[in-house]
Amino acid sequence: MPGLETTALCVVAGRGARFEDEARSGWSHLLEHMVFKGAGQRSAMEIVEAIEAQGGQINAATGYERTSFQVRCLAGGLPLGAAVLADLVLAPRLDTQDLTREKQVVGQEIAEAADTPDDLVFEMAQTAAYGDQPLGRSILGTVPSIGGAEPQSLADWRARLYDPAALVVSAAGAVEEAELLDLAEQHFGAATAPDEGATSPDATFQGGESVAAKPLEQANLVFLLPAVGVSHPDYFVLRLFAEILGGGMASRLFQEAREKRGLAYAVDAYSETYADQGVLGVFAGCAAKDATELAKVAAAEIAGLGDSVTAVELARAKAQIKGAMFMMRESPLARAEQTAAQLLLFDRPLPPAEIAAGIERVSLEDLARLGDGLRASGRVAVSVLGPRQAAGAAKAFRQTLFG
Structure with missing residues (x-):
């Protein structure tokens, strides 16, 4: 550099x-x-x-x-x-x-x-x-x-x-x-291989609920849906879906849950990807009395996003992800780490132009297809931590998303 x-x-x-x-x-x-x-x-x-x-x-x-x-x-x-x-x-x-x-x-x-x-x-x-x-x-x-x-x-x-x-x-x-x-x-150069290297078993997203009552000021909520891994062709579709859902201040969750309804100070969506699979996640911190309503809002936004994304939203999300990618590449440590990860996953470093092209190829139809797939699995993992009053958020999220 x-x-x-x-x-x-x-x-x-x-x-x-x-x-x-x-x-x-x-x-x-x-x-x-x-x-x-x-x-x-x-x-x-x-x-x-x-x-x-x-x-x-x-x-x-x-x-x-x-x-x-x-x-x-x-x-x-x-x-x-x-x-x-x-x-x-x-x-x-x-x-x-x-x-x-x-x-x-x-x-x-x-x-x-x-x-x-x-x-x-x-x-x-x-x-x-x-x-x-x-x-x-x-x-x-x-x-x-x-x-x-x-x-x-x-x-x-x-x-x-x-x-x-x-x-x-x-x-x-x-x-x-x-x-x-x-x-x-x-x-x-002289490092020797072990008789047997460590191996990783295949993993299956099972889904379930984890609710723990704790005397906190806020309820902490996480919702996870099974999604694609980093090597899947839909990787950037997932990234863009998460960005539009809750990646920034212009995102749907931020605008609906925080700006319009005042349900939470912290609310965002993200994608977590492994080699073979990943998750779409939503995190929120809110008052216990608002947890159930917030869960319904999050589920409704996920359910409706794929079929309602506008070209303007998609263009903004693409710009945000490309901006984050190029900003990260200006850090020597981030670039060294990113390149190492790419070599381990793909056996080669990925040129920025290739990554940018992959982002640009994502269409509105791709987002709709991913949204359908998220709901079709019928599986979700929910964790709720905080006052007992927030416990209903898990059921509310599931019922709103899957009926």
Whole structure:
């Protein structure tokens, strides 16, 4: 990216919490924590000191289908960043005492999520959608499941999760391709494959309800409908459907639920996509007395959107998605992460012009077809968290959408 003085470097494994069985639930996230406790010849302090001494930053993230390690650094910091990330991925120490302490830390993270309504309500919806499948379990795992991890079993899991066949090294910003290739060969060229890599089972959207009464000021609501995955031809149709439904201040949900009726301060729609499937989601926070009415409004907007989208709405949604895409590409870290994800999914980076063309190809008829498909499944996952008065929102949403 010409003109930049910084570089973003990512090492991304195309595996995450979706690859865990129940006994290993949360191990991928726990492992991401543990590699920072010491790797290669560096201690935990030396890892961060080495990066920060050169003006850089280091971080990591675990998702259902990917685990990412990231360094942001000044121009010239790529050799150190590559060396540190290679140690984290390939040579963590996994000390017994460190593991004991980190289990406590992750246990507090699990407790914090349980105490945060707008985190917990999404986990409830995920479980309602996918049940006891890996996609239905929290990425954080549970205290009992992470408690079962030992240094050797976690080391075995590291070998399967960070299998070199599923690793991508990606950089953007002030970087030369030849240097990156040399560093990748130097630090990852000798990595050996495990006897067996981690595998992900197929998932099925089951649907259901999860309602929990809690003495909160607001009711927190999530509605999920089964949809297509990131590699499906209708991926951009789903993205545009979600944008028109509740992607911004001009969206239908924002205008109807907030501006016209005053039912909620926060209300939006989104799409969450995995390799093979996805969901259309709606989140709202509202007064408990308004939860049922808000659920009806959300369901009615979903039911009627496909057949009533105007050309003006579709054009605005296309502009918004393209704008977000190109804005993201101006961030070196976002570009490096996006390219790594594309390589893992499609075996190649997707040119921006190709993505923009895919967005532009979506028609009003496509949106109508997607809307029909959303309703035809007859399945929905609903989570409601808050005062008891809000409990009726789950039934109201289902009845309004499906009759």
